[in-house]
Amino acid sequence: MVGAITHAHPQSKISVTAPATTPVPSSQHLELDSVTMAFGQRRVFDELSCSFPPGRISVLLGGSGSGKSTILRLIGGLVCPLSGRVLVDGEDITGLGPTRMAAVRDKLGMLFQGGALLDSLTVLENLALPLREHTDLDDAAIGAEVHDRLASVGLYDIDDLLPNQLSGGMRKRVALARAIIRKPLILLCDEPFSGLDPISTRQVESLLVDINHRRGITIVVVSHHVASTMRMAEQVTILLPHRVVTGTPQALQHHRDPLVKAFLSADLDPPQDAEKLEEVEVMPGRARP
Amino acid sequence: MTGFIARIGARTILFLEEVGRVTYFSTRILAAIFHRPPRIRRFLDEVFGIGVMSLIIICVCGLAVGAVLGLQGYHTLERFGATDSLGTVVGLSLIRELGPVMTALLTTGRAGSATTAEIGSMAATEQLDGLRMMSIDPIHYVVTPKALAMVAVMPLLSGLFIVCGIAGGYLVGVYWGVDPGSFLTGLESAVEFRDDVVGSFLKALIFGILIGLISTYRGYTSAPTSEGVSEATTATVVEASVCILVFDYFITALWGV
Numbered sequence: 001m002v003g004a005i006t007h008a009h010p011q012s013k014i015s016v017t018a019p020a021t022t023p024v025p026s027s028q029h030l031e032l033d034s035v036t037m038a039f040g041q042r043r044v045f046d047e048l049s050c051s052f053p054p055g056r057i058s059v060l061l062g063g064s065g066s067g068k069s070t071i072l073r074l075i076g077g078l079v080c081p082l083s084g085r086v087l088v089d090g091e092d093i094t095g096l097g098p099t100r101m102a103a104v105r106d107k108l109g110m111l112f113q114g115g116a117l118l119d120s121l122t123v124l125e126n127l128a129l130p131l132r133e134h135t136d137l138d139d140a141a142i143g144a145e146v147h148d149r150l151a152s153v154g155l156y157d158i159d160d161l162l163p164n165q166l167s168g169g170m171r172k173r174v175a176l177a178r179a180i181i182r183k184p185l186i187l188l189c190d191e192p193f194s195g196l197d198p199i200s201t202r203q204v205e206s207l208l209v210d211i212n213h214r215r216g217i218t219i220v221v222v223s224h225h226v227a228s229t230m231r232m233a234e235q236v237t238i239l240l241p242h243r244v245v246t247g248t249p250q251a252l253q254h255h256r257d258p259l260v261k262a263f264l265s266a267d268l269d270p271p272q273d274a275e276k277l278e279e280v281e282v283m284p285g286r287a288r289p
Numbered sequence: 290m291t292g293f294i295a296r297i298g299a300r301t302i303l304f305l306e307e308v309g310r311v312t313y314f315s316t317r318i319l320a321a322i323f324h325r326p327p328r329i330r331r332f333l334d335e336v337f338g339i340g341v342m343s344l345i346i347i348c349v350c351g352l353a354v355g356a357v358l359g360l361q362g363y364h365t366l367e368r369f370g371a372t373d374s375l376g377t378v379v380g381l382s383l384i385r386e387l388g389p390v391m392t393a394l395l396t397t398g399r400a401g402s403a404t405t406a407e408i409g410s411m412a413a414t415e416q417l418d419g420l421r422m423m424s425i426d427p428i429h430y431v432v433t434p435k436a437l438a439m440v441a442v443m444p445l446l447s448g449l450f451i452v453c454g455i456a457g458g459y460l461v462g463v464y465w466g467v468d469p470g471s472f473l474t475g476l477e478s479a480v481e482f483r484d485d486v487v488g489s490f491l492k493a494l495i496f497g498i499l500i501g502l503i504s505t506y507r508g509y510t511s512a513p514t515s516e517g518v519s520e521a522t523t524a525t526v527v528e529a530s531v532c533i534l535v536f537d538y539f540i541t542a543l544w545g546v
Binding site for chain 1: 326410411414415416418419420421422423424425426
């Protein structure tokens with residue numbers, strides 16, 4: 001599988017491999033093995049298999065409802081598959097009890113789409129919570145650790161603010177700081193760029209790359225943002241109807257599959273009616289602060 | 290006919306499944322009480338939110354209900370020339386029945402619905418999942434302090450409601466000419482501490498358990514949408530109110546409280 005693009009056809013159980021231009025490391029670090037998942041009567045995917053290499057940034061792309069976020073929730077043990085295995089750091093987490101699952105989650109950090117910061121707690125309390133729960137650090141040490149993490153995501157002097165007093169980008173960065181505060185081995189990011197302006201998107205993107213480089217954390221990002229994906233990802237997994245395509249961004253850009261091409265070009269191509277942009281009138285003035 | 294029986298069967302199975310889920314949820318709350326660390330700070334915050342923030346509504350409603358009871362009681366007793374018994378009537382009515390029941394209904398509307406909405410919106414905004422991913426059990430961290438606070442606060446609020454109600458009845462009775470001494474003497478001689486007051490507190494305690502359980506369960510299991518939270522909140526108010534009245538009958542019938 002090294003250096004290959006893998007097409008898994010879950011329903012027909014056929015796997016097809018095709019050569020890719022850049023090698024993608026293979027590993028058992030984080031893997032879904034023939035996982036079938038459903039919510040009630042609705043099948044999300046059948047016998048899906050994919051893996052994410054250690055210490056790399058992997059991005060999961062796919063249409064709405066393709067099961068991208070569900071994969072993260074499976075890895076986090078928040079939902080259970082109907083069948084198959086979910087391997088986190090080599091351990092099958094399906095069917096684990098609460099105590100064992102808590103031990104597995106110690107290796108995981110998760111950045112939720114909306115941040116999932118506790119509304120009733122301040123920024124400081126939100127970040128301090130996992131440390132208060134799972135370490136013996138005193139308040140001073142916890143405060144120092146929190147400020148260090150906030151600084152690492154470029155935030156200062158926001159200790160006493162509540163989550164609803166933060167902008168979308170700040171909330172994402174605070175949530176990111178909380179996700180990495182216990183130094184996880186694996187960071188799961190669910191739509192980290194959704195609802196962000198281009199500048200905030202770049203900031204969060206840079207932070208993820210920086211965290212990956214400095215700490216060597218395995219990062220799995222679920223995103224719709226193809227441009228960011230192409231810039232930051234070392235492995236891209238695309239969930240298409242009835243199959244999964246995996247490869248490096250460069251390899252996938254030259255992929256023959258029209259669906260893959262269509263998916264990746266949707267965000268990258270210049271607008272077809274670019275000439276219409278000339279009709280846009282720019283008015284003097286500035287935005288209200 | 291077969292379809293009808295099948296529908297009844299399906300409904301029964303659904304009902305039993307729901308009973309099973311509620312029972313499992315209750316045992317998780319019970320188990321969480323003994324987990325470490327104890328959530329004393331969160332419990333006190335909830336006591337403040339549920340109890341202290343309900344003081345005004347409980348006092349105002351207690352006074353109003355007591356005043357109405359005093360007025361109705363006075364006009365009824367006047368027909369029999371027994372207005373001196375007004376203290377007994379107001380006191381026993383409030384302590385044995387109206388105090389715990391009215392407090393429970395008011396608390397359901399004010400704090401029970403808020404509890405459901407808060408937990409439901411936490412589920413909808415993935416805050417509960419966020420706790421799970423930090424290896425923090427939401428039942429231990431969020432649900433149990435709220436449920437316990439409800440249980441702890443209910444007898445106290447009920448006591449306050451009764452005191453305010455008696456004050457309202459007293460003021461109205463005295464205004465209409467009842468002798469203040471007769472009112473208080475009748476009250477003192479008629480009320481048995483063990484049978485009436487302790488029974489009243491026990492009743493309030495049971496209502497607190499019901500409201501705490503229903504409101505947290507409905508919030509915890511609500512669909513993660515705004516519509517789901519809204520439905521869960523409505524269900525809390527309806528189910529808790531019905532349960533309070535039904536349990537009130539059975540407690541009265543079985544225990545004589």
